[in-house]
Every structure is written in structure tokens, then in C-alpha cells.
Amino acid sequence: MNVLALEFPPVNHLFDWPSILFEGTPFALNKVGLTYLFAMAATIAIFGFAGAKKNRLVPAGVQHVAESGVNFVEDSVVMQTIGPEGRKFLPLLTTMFFFIFFSNITEVIPFWQFPANSRMAMPITLALMVWVIYNFQGIKHQGAGGYLKNSLFPPGVPKALYVIVTPIEFVSTFVVRPFSLAIRLWANMVAGHLLLVTFAILSATLWDSTYIGAALPFAMLVAMTGFEILVSALQAFIFTILTAVYIGGSMHPEH
Amino acid sequence: MTRQIRHLVGALGLAGTLLVLAAAPAAASGETIGSCAIDKAIEAEEELVANGFTLHEIHDEALEAEFGALESEMESCLEAPSPIIPELDEIIWGGGAFLILLFFMITKGMPAVQGAMSARSEKIASDLDAAEQAKSDATKIKADHAAELAGAKAEAAALIDEARGQADQLKTDLQTRAEADIAEMRTRAQADIEASRTQAISDLRSEVSQIAVGAAEAVIRANLDANAQSALVDAYIDEVAGRG
Amino acid sequence: MADDRLGGYADALLAVAAAEGASEVVEDELFRFAEVLRGSETLMDTVSDRQLSLERRQAVVEDLLGESVSAITTALISMVVGTGRGADLPAIVDEAVERSAAGRNRALARVRSAVELTDDQKSRLAAAIKSSTGTDVEIRVVIDETVMGGLVTEIGDDVIDGSVRRRMAQLRESFT
Numbered sequence: 091m092n093v094l095a096l097e098f099p100p101v102n103h104l105f106d107w108p109s110i111l112f113e114g115t116p117f118a119l120n121k122v123g124l125t126y127l128f129a130m131a132a133t134i135a136i137f138g139f140a141g142a143k144k145n146r147l148v149p150a151g152v153q154h155v156a157e158s159g160v161n162f163v164e165d166s167v168v169m170q171t172i173g174p175e176g177r178k179f180l181p182l183l184t185t186m187f188f189f190i191f192f193s194n195i196t197e198v199i200p201f202w203q204f205p206a207n208s209r210m211a212m213p214i215t216l217a218l219m220v221w222v223i224y225n226f227q228g229i230k231h232q233g234a235g236g237y238l239k240n241s242l243f244p245p246g247v248p249k250a251l252y253v254i255v256t257p258i259e260f261v262s263t264f265v266v267r268p269f270s271l272a273i274r275l276w277a278n279m280v281a282g283h284l285l286l287v288t289f290a291i292l293s294a295t296l297w298d299s300t301y302i303g304a305a306l307p308f309a310m311l312v313a314m315t316g317f318e319i320l321v322s323a324l325q326a327f328i329f330t331i332l333t334a335v336y337i338g339g340s341m342h343p344e345h
Numbered sequence: 346m347t348r349q350i351r352h353l354v355g356a357l358g359l360a361g362t363l364l365v366l367a368a369a370p371a372a373a374s375g376e377t378i379g380s381c382a383i384d385k386a387i388e389a390e391e392e393l394v395a396n397g398f399t400l401h402e403i404h405d406e407a408l409e410a411e412f413g414a415l416e417s418e419m420e421s422c423l424e425a426p427s428p429i430i431p432e433l434d435e436i437i438w439g440g441g442a443f444l445i446l447l448f449f450m451i452t453k454g455m456p457a458v459q460g461a462m463s464a465r466s467e468k469i470a471s472d473l474d475a476a477e478q479a480k481s482d483a484t485k486i487k488a489d490h491a492a493e494l495a496g497a498k499a500e501a502a503a504l505i506d507e508a509r510g511q512a513d514q515l516k517t518d519l520q521t522r523a524e525a526d527i528a529e530m531r532t533r534a535q536a537d538i539e540a541s542r543t544q545a546i547s548d549l550r551s552e553v554s555q556i557a558v559g560a561a562e563a564v565i566r567a568n569l570d571a572n573a574q575s576a577l578v579d580a581y582i583d584e585v586a587g588r589g
Numbered sequence: 590m591a592d593d594r595l596g597g598y599a600d601a602l603l604a605v606a607a608a609e610g611a612s613e614v615v616e617d618e619l620f621r622f623a624e625v626l627r628g629s630e631t632l633m634d635t636v637s638d639r640q641l642s643l644e645r646r647q648a649v650v651e652d653l654l655g656e657s658v659s660a661i662t663t664a665l666i667s668m669v670v671g672t673g674r675g676a677d678l679p680a681i682v683d684e685a686v687e688r689s690a691a692g693r694n695r696a697l698a699r700v701r702s703a704v705e706l707t708d709d710q711k712s713r714l715a716a717a718i719k720s721s722t723g724t725d726v727e728i729r730v731v732i733d734e735t736v737m738g739g740l741v742t743e744i745g746d747d748v749i750d751g752s753v754r755r756r757m758a759q760l761r762e763s764f765t
Contacts, residue, residue, distance in 0.1 A: 117438075119438060137449070137454030138449075160455070160458055181447070181450045185443070210428070212439035212440070551764070557764065558760055578702065578704075581739050
């Protein structure tokens with residue numbers, strides 16, 4: 091790992107953090123756990139603060155952030171996928187959006203510079219939770235038999251094709267879906283972190299040797315930082331809207 | 346929208362600036378191999394010193410064994426947990442944080458924000474309703490006023506018409522009555538004149554007859570001497586005899 | 590009504606006159622007085638005035654008649670007035686004259702004239718009436734200046750007016 095006098099660490103080392111507290115126990119707390127605590131605290135702060143200021147005609151500051159977020163999740167996520175009856179999932183989806191967004195955005199926060207979701211822990215946990223929720227909703231609304239039938243034997247498909255379609259549907263709906271959901275988020279954040287680390291190391295090294303040579307990688311670093319802010323929000327949105335789509339699909343089987 | 350874009354650009358700028366100050370490979374990555382190796386070397390040296398070894402006595406078997414152990418330990422610096430396997434401690438902390446956050450959002454955060462939003466939209470709606478109501482009230486009042494004004498005008502016109510009609514009627518009545526009175530007076534006067542004339546004629550005639558008859562009587566009396574009387578009686582007797 | 594009483598008085602008058610043998614004269618005098626009484630309102634009021642005593646009334650009548658009529662006539666008139674029947678005197682006399690005439694099978698013809706009629710004239714008149722009506726009449730002449738000239742004969746309800754007065758009345762009517 092020594093190209094152009096660059097010292098580049100092995101990839102897995104970029105995501106391995108020493109424990110700070112409770113080392114050696116299941117409750118060991120490292121940078122990833124701290125990031126999640128931060129995401130929790132930030133969201134609580136925003137909503138707690140916004141909720142304390144009532145009846146302002148024109149919302150401003152954090153109140154505006156909170157209300158915009160809720161409006162965004164309600165209009166662009168719930169109403170587009172589930173419909174009015176999906177409003178009961180609004181707290182879950184809003185929480186999910188803000189939690190994922192804040193645990194992503196830490197990758198561009200100076201001195202922190204690590205997205206918690208580039209670790210598989212929470213993406214897979216949340217995805218399995220979604221899996222449980224949409225299956226439960228499907229059974230609740232369609233009955234176990236109806237849900238399975240609508241999921242595995244989609245209507246409108248020629249009966250002969252069920253031989254092919256049904257295994258595919260089973261695997262995609264009940265097996266692959268949570269993993270694809272988790273991996274999409276995780277892989278995006280891993281990739282983002284790698285990009286930022288790459289350009290940061292490149293900039294620093296070239297600054298040490300040539301000064302001028304650092305200009306291009308640094309410009310790329312700045313650009314990628316902006317891009318990663320977008321990705322952080324986008325991945326939070328995608329995770330949230332896919333959750334809503336899965337729940338909506340279970341509640342209203344397609345005919 | 347524009348404001349959101351402005352916020353986004355601002356956030357990008359801020360992030361970039363902070364990144365310039367803080368961009369350091371060490372901070373951007375996790376544990377480095379170099380620091381790991383150095384740590385391990387220092388640990389091994391401290392252990393050797395503690396065991397009474399010096400770096401000169403390098404061909405000792407025990408020392409070789411120590412170096413073998415050091416080598417394998419330093420190799421472990423290249424190892425790290427698989428990036429794709431979820432760690433239990435991270436799941437616990439992340440899941441806990443998520444569950445706490447979810448609980449907070451369901452019980453407090455969402456109701457508070459949504460309450461504020463719906464209260465505001467209700468207030469706006471009610472303000473709009475009130476404005477609409479006020480507007481419609483004003484319109485209604487205006488219409489009422491206009492209607493009242495029109496009613497008053499119509500009433501006034503009707504009164505004037507009525508008064509004019511009454512005046513006309515009165516005039517006609519007076520004229521008719523005056524004409525009737527005049528006609529009656531004229532008729533009565535004519536009747537009076539006629540009566541007076543008749544009376545005068547009658548009076549005159551009776552006067553004349555009185556005078557004439559009186560004169561005749563006087564003449565007759567003067568001429569009725571005995572012979573005449575006798576002749577009259579004889580004539581009467583003849584007349585009576587001639588009857589039958 | 591009063592016919593019986595009037596008749597009684599009339600019969601009494603006729604009986605007295607007949608007893609005295611002066612029927613013709615008395616009847617005539619009674620008739621003339623009755624006509625005077627009929628024509629004089631003052632005299633009629635006096636004989637029927639209840640304020641005056643019967644004697645006073647008799648005295649007035651007797652003074653009025655005086656010597657112009659026979660004593661019998663005066664006595665008869667005084668007698669009627671003395672019974673308080675002065676007002677009925679003309680009617681009583683008429684009844685008496687008519688009964689007297691009827692007693693001789695004659696009707697009474699009351700003749701009004703301005704002048705006295707001669708006997709010849711009376712008989713001719715009676716003959717003329719007889720010839721025209723077939724009735725025997727007894728002529729009683731009443732002197733009435735208002736007749737002016739000619740005669741007015743009344744027989745019962747029939748009136749034959751050939752007077753100048755009537756002519757004058759007709760003349761007056763013709764003017765009006």
C-alpha cells in the first residue's frame with residue numbers, strides 16, 4: 091500500500107474503532123455508538139425545542155426544520171406510497187428519517203468524520219425491524235393466507251409462470267428485501283467514507299510534498315463533501331420511502 | 346425553495362471550511378497500522394526489559410520465541426473485524442438510541458410539532474374564515490343598506506305619487522263639485538226665474554181678471570134695472586121650460 | 590139623526606100655523622127668516638150662544654122681528670130659540686116647509702133671485718118646471734143680491750143655475 095509515497099490503510103481498518111467504555115462487554119461503547127447517541131440527541135433536541143414553541147405564525151429556526159421534516163415525510167413519503175391511512179406510521183418514518191440522516195451526516199462533520207451507518211449494525215437492525223413491520227401489516231390486513239397468496243402468487247400472471255414467479259417473489263420479498271435495504275444504506279455510506287478518506291489522504295500527502303499538487307484532490311474533497319451531504323439526506327429518504335412502500339404494499343395488495 | 350437552496354449552499358460552504366481546518370488522514374480513518382506496530386513494539390520492548398533481556402542477547406531461544414510472538418501480534422495489527430458483520434455492541438447502542446428516539450417521537454415530539462402545525466393551520470383557517478365572514482358581513486350590510494336605501498327611495502316615490510294622486514283627485518273633486526254646484530245653482534235660478542215668471546203671469550192674470558170681472562160686474566149691475574131683471578127671469582123661465 | 594126631533598119641531602110649527610089658519614103666510618115668513626139666519630153669521634152666533642140666557646136670545650129674536658112679521662111667526666121662532674134649538678132653526682124650517690109641500694103632493698123649489706118675483710112669474714116658473722121635470726113644485730123665493738140677475742132654482746139635490754153670478758164666475762174662470 092505505498093503508491094506515490096502514499097500510506098493508505100487497509101479498508102477494514104478505516105471502520106474499526108477502539109472501545110471507549112465497557113471494553114470487552116457486549117455494551118462496549120465506541121465511536122459508532124456515540125454517533126447513534128448523537129443522532130438521537132440531535133433529533134430529540136430539534137423536536138423538543140420545536141414543540142416547546144407553539145403557535146408561532148411563521149415557524150423559524152429549529153421549529154421550521156422540524157415542521158419541514160414532518161411535512162416532507164407526510165407529503166412526499168406517506169401520502170405518495172400508503173395514502174391517508176398511513177399517517178399512523180408518520181412518527182416511525184419521521185424518526186427513521188431523522189435518525190438515519192443524523193447518523194449519516196457525521197461523515198462530513200469535522201473532527202468526527204465518520205458515518206455510523208457505514209457499520210452494518212443499525213442498517214441491518216432497522217431493515218429487519220421493517221421486515222417484521224411490513225409482514226405484520228400484511229397479515230393484519232389481508233390475513234396470513236391472503237397475504238402469502240398475494241405476495242407469492244401475484245394476480246394477472248399466467249398460472250404456468252408461477253413456477254418461475256413464485257420462488258422469485260418469495261426470495262425477493264421475504265429473504266432479499268431486508269438485506270437489500272440494509273446493504274444499500276451501508277454500502278453508500280462506506281463508499282462515501284472511502285471517497286472522503288481517499289481525497290483527504292491524497293490532499294495531505296501532496297501538500298507535504300508539492301503544495302500545489304494538493305489543489306486538485308482538495309477541490310475534489312470539497313466537492314465530494316457537498317455530494318456526501320446530499321447522499322446522507324438521500325439515503326435517509328430512500329430508506330424511509332422504501333419502508334413506506336413495503337408497508338403500503340402489504341396493506342394494499344396490488345390487483 | 347430558494348431559501349432551502351440558500352441553506353444548502355451555506356451548509357456546504359461551512360462544511361468545506363471546517364474540512365480545510367480539520368482534514369487529516371488520521372482523523373478520517375480508524376486505527377492505523379503504523380501506530381499499532383509501534384504500540385506493539387513498545388510493549389514488546391518493555392516486556393523484554395522487564396524480563397531482564399537486553400537487545401544484545403539476541404540469539405537466545407527464549408528471545409526468539411518472544412520475537413515470534415511479537416511477529417504474530419504485529420500481524421494481528423493488519424487484522425480488523427470484518428466490515429460487513431454487525432457488531433453486537435453497536436447494535437445495542439444504535440438500537441437503544443433508536444428505540445429511545447422512537448419512543449420520544451411517538452409520545453412527545455410528533456404530537457407537539459403536529460399540534461403546533463395543526464393549531465397554526467386552524468388559526469390561519471379560522472382567521473381566513475373570520476376575514477371571509479367579515480367580508481361577507483360587510484357585503485351583506487352594504488347590500489342591506491342598498492336595499493334599505495332603495496326601499497326608502499321607492500317609499501318616498503310612492504308617497505309622492507300618492508300625494509300627487511290625492512292632490513289630483515282633490516282638484517278633480519273640487520272642480521266636479523264646483524261645476525255641479527254651479528249647474529245646480531243655475532238650474533235653481535232658472536227654476537226660480539221660471540216660477541217667478543209663472544207667478545207673476547198668474548198674479549197679473551188674476552189681477553187683470555179681477556179688474557176686468559169687477560168692471561164687468563159694475564157695468565152689469567148698473568144696467569140691471571127692473572126690466573132687465575124681469576127679462577132675465579123670463580128668459581130663465583123659458584130656458585127651464587125648454588129643457589127636457 | 591136629529592131628523593126625528595127636527596121632524597117633531599117641524600110638525601109642531603106646521604100644526605100651530607094650520608091651527609091659526611095662516612099656514613101660507615107663516616110658512617113664508619118662517620122660510621124667509623130661516624134664509625136670513627142662514628145668511629147671517631152674527632145672528633146665528635147670537636141665537637146659539639150658550640153664554641147668553643135663552644130669554645136673552647128670545648128677546649134678541651123678538652126685537653129683530655118686531656112688527657115685520659105676524660105675531661104667530663114671531664111666537665114660533667121665539668119658541669124654537671127658547672128650547673135652545675136656535676142653531677137648528679133653518680133645518681127645522683126647511684123640514685117644515687118640505688113636509689108642508691109634500692103634504693100637498695108638491696116638491697119644494699127654492700128659488701134665489703136678486704129681485705122679488707111676481708106671482709105670474711112664480712106660476713109660470715112652476716109650470717115650466719113641471720113641464721121639464723114632471724114634478725109639481727111649490728116655489729119659495731129667497732132674495733139673494735149676490736145672484737145679481739136671473740134665478741137659481743134648487744129642487745132637492747138638483748140645481749138649475751141661470752144666474753148672472755154664474756156667468757160672471759164662468760167669465761172669471763176663463764181669465765185664469
